[in-house]
Amino acid sequence: DQQVKQNSPSLSVQEGRISILNCDYTNSMFDYFLWYKKYPAEGPTFLISISSIKDKNEDGRFTVFLNKSAKHLSLHIVPSQPGDSAVYFCAAVYSGSARQLTFGSGTQLTVLP
Amino acid sequence: DTGVSQDPRHKITKRGQNVTFRCDPISEHNRLYWYRQTLGQGPEFLTYFQNEAQLEKSRLLSDRFSAERPKGSFSTLEIQRTEQGDSAMYLCASSLGGLTNLISYNEQFFGPGTRLTVL
Numbered sequence: 001d002q003q004v005k006q007n008s009p010s011l012s013v014q015e016g017r018i019s020i021l022n023c024d025y026t027n028s029m030f031d032y033f034l035w036y037k038k039y040p041a042e043g044p045t046f047l048i049s050i051s052s053i054k055d056k057n058e059d060g061r062f063t064v065f066l067n068k069s070a071k072h073l074s075l076h077i078v079p080s081q082p083g084d085s086a087v088y089f090c091a092a093v094y095s096g097s098a099r100q101l102t103f104g105s106g107t108q109l110t111v112l113p
Numbered sequence: 114d115t116g117v118s119q120d121p122r123h124k125i126t127k128r129g130q131n132v133t134f135r136c137d138p139i140s141e142h143n144r145l146y147w148y149r150q151t152l153g154q155g156p157e158f159l160t161y162f163q164n165e166a167q168l169e170k171s172r173l174l175s176d177r178f179s180a181e182r183p184k185g186s187f188s189t190l191e192i193q194r195t196e197q198g199d200s201a202m203y204l205c206a207s208s209l210g211g212l213t214n215l216i217s218y219n220e221q222f223f224g225p226g227t228r229l230t231v232l
Contacts, residue, residue: 103155
């Protein structure tokens with residue numbers, strides 16, 4: 001059973017435009033959510049996170065929105081840059097556990113120049 | 114470089130052989146995780162150490178898999194009698210337990226991974 005789902009395997013966006021990556025989860029015990037970016041031949045790199053007590057967290061060009069009632073979060077990148085092209089993973093944590101990350105299957109973002 | 118390191122980066126082996134991977138976490142991190150990633154999927158949790166104690170294991174971790182973290186520093190993951198289904202990227206991550214004013218306690222830092230191919 002996939003507890004964290006990223007239903008779009010790929011997304012293409014023009015440079016300068018907004019990229020919106022979506023993620024849905026099913027386990028209501030999750031209380032912390034993270035986005036990781038992964039380039040080929042590298043491990044995932046932490047990008048931004050949000051606690052379940054918030055509905056928005058912003059860091060520069062990156063903003064994560066959390067809708068707990070819908071069990072949905074999204075990552076907005078504005079403006080998108082070619083260097084943002086990578087696979088983006090959504091991950092969730094239940095802080096009462098070993099705090100292992102439960103990942104979605106990823107979305108390949110391609111930013112076109 | 115003070116990030117998480119893993120060795121080797123690539124390993125090709127024949128079915129039935131044993132393999133061992135090493136992970137060196139960020140030095141002050143007390144928590145260490147192993148994940149496995151197959152093509153087209155996100156990383157899946159395998160096991161977790163707090164210092165030298167292995168506190169949780171996924172049901173994905175069959176009895177052919179064993180992990181250790183002696184002295185709470187580096188960790189090794191051994192796979193015995195490898196099978197073709199073990200072919201994957203094995204990722205190690207570390208984090209700092211407890212809250213700090215700089216790092217979220219949930220933030221895990223990943224190494225580059227070891228890609229295992231079982232022929």
